[in-house]
Amino acid sequence: MSGSVTGAADLLFVSQPAISRLIRDLEDELGFLLFERNHGRIYPTGMAMSWFKVVERAFVGLDTIAAAARDIREHEGGKIHINSMPIFASTILPKMVASFATKNPNVSIKLNVLPSSTIVQHVAAKQCDIGFVTGEVPTIGVKRGPRLRTSGVCIMPIGHPLTKLSLITPKDIEELPFISEGADTFLRYKVDAAFEKYKVKRKVQIETDLTSTVVELVRCGMGVAIVDGIASDLPGIVSRPFSIDLLFDYQIIMPLEQLNPTLAQSYIDSMISEMPEQLLVL
Numbered sequence: 368m369s370g371s372v373t374g375a376a377d378l379l380f381v382s383q384p385a386i387s388r389l390i391r392d393l394e395d396e397l398g399f400l401l402f403e404r405n406h407g408r409i410y411p412t413g414m415a416m417s418w419f420k421v422v423e424r425a426f427v428g429l430d431t432i433a434a435a436a437r438d439i440r441e442h443e444g445g446k447i448h449i450n451s452m453p454i455f456a457s458t459i460l461p462k463m464v465a466s467f468a469t470k471n472p473n474v475s476i477k478l479n480v481l482p483s484s485t486i487v488q489h490v491a492a493k494q495c496d497i498g499f500v501t502g503e504v505p506t507i508g509v510k511r512g513p514r515l516r517t518s519g520v521c522i523m524p525i526g527h528p529l530t531k532l533s534l535i536t537p538k539d540i541e542e543l544p545f546i547s548e549g550a551d552t553f554l555r556y557k558v559d560a561a562f563e564k565y566k567v568k569r570k571v572q573i574e575t576d577l578t579s580t581v582v583e584l585v586r587c588g589m590g591v592a593i594v595d596g597i598a599s600d601l602p603g604i605v606s607r608p609f610s611i612d613l614l615f616d617y618q619i620i621m622p623l624e625q626l627n628p629t630l631a632q633s634y635i636d637s638m639i640s641e642m643p644e645q646l647l648v649l
Contacts, residue, residue: 372409445630446475448495450486455499455617457579458597459646463638470637474630486620493622496631501553501617512619512635514649515642517596519557519613520606524588529607536610537567544590545569549576554615558593561611596645 369375376383390409394401397418402409411419451460456478468476481489483500490498491508504511521535529535529543547569548555562569572590575581581592586603595615599606625631639648 445473445627446477447497447627447630447634448477448479449497449499449634450479450481450489450495451499452483452486452501452617453480454578454595454597456480457577458601459643460499463641466641467634467637471633490620490622493624493626496621496625496627497634498620499617500620501615504618504620508623510621510623512621513639515617515619516647516649517615517617517645519554519593519609519611519615520596520599520645521591521609522582522585522594522599522604522606523591524585525603525605527591527605529591530605532607534610535607537562537565540569540591541567543570544572546581546584546590546592547571547574548578548581548592548594549574552576554578554593554595557613557615561593561613564611597643599645600643 369378372383372386376386379386381389390401399414400412401415401418402411449460449464457480460478464476464478468474479495483502486495486498486500487504487509489495491505493508497512521529521540523529529539532539547558573584575584578594578598581594582598582601582604584590585592586601593609593613596606619635621628621631642648
């Protein structure tokens, strides 16, 4: 880290000979060379760099322990860590987090936005208290909470001709500019299958990965879109039911062993009580 024996001596508040002796003692204990000597300078070996990475992780773990103690000291009311898919984090979660924080001013809340697969890993590893995911959830290290379900809707800008209809069919969209989610998303797969079933071709003008971006493009008047019903209440757009039943299931998950299960359950109960109508709690 310091780049020289002199720098290491200054960093550890010992003499240069002491550093050389410590290196020799450590090499004897480990059974391999840590440094190569060349023209009065020393350079770490490949094995030294591999071992240093392990040592760094250990120090990160110690830092995490210190940070946890600091959090406990500074947040006597508790701390809750939530991992969410982008669709929840950009629609309903901020309002629910704000509501819970207002009722519990001494509770510290951390909200991370991640893919479902990563959230499952974090929950199983006890790196967060609550996760909002979609898809298959493994049982190892994970406890399932309430399941949520919503339906796909058609969204359009305010004043769009489709707002005159009470129900949107694939044929209604055929000649209109369409904003589509990315090819690797679950929503895109379901929407593509629905239009293929009725042999209707869309005029896909713009494609993007995030539902929040799709909604913003629709709000800007760039076209219409089929999105998860969670996004139907956002300002600046109008939503109508879609004639094809597109169902989306989500799962609330928690670690099997939680640091603060009472606080996590309190948040889930608060959230369920404020769940919007378009989300069915199963």
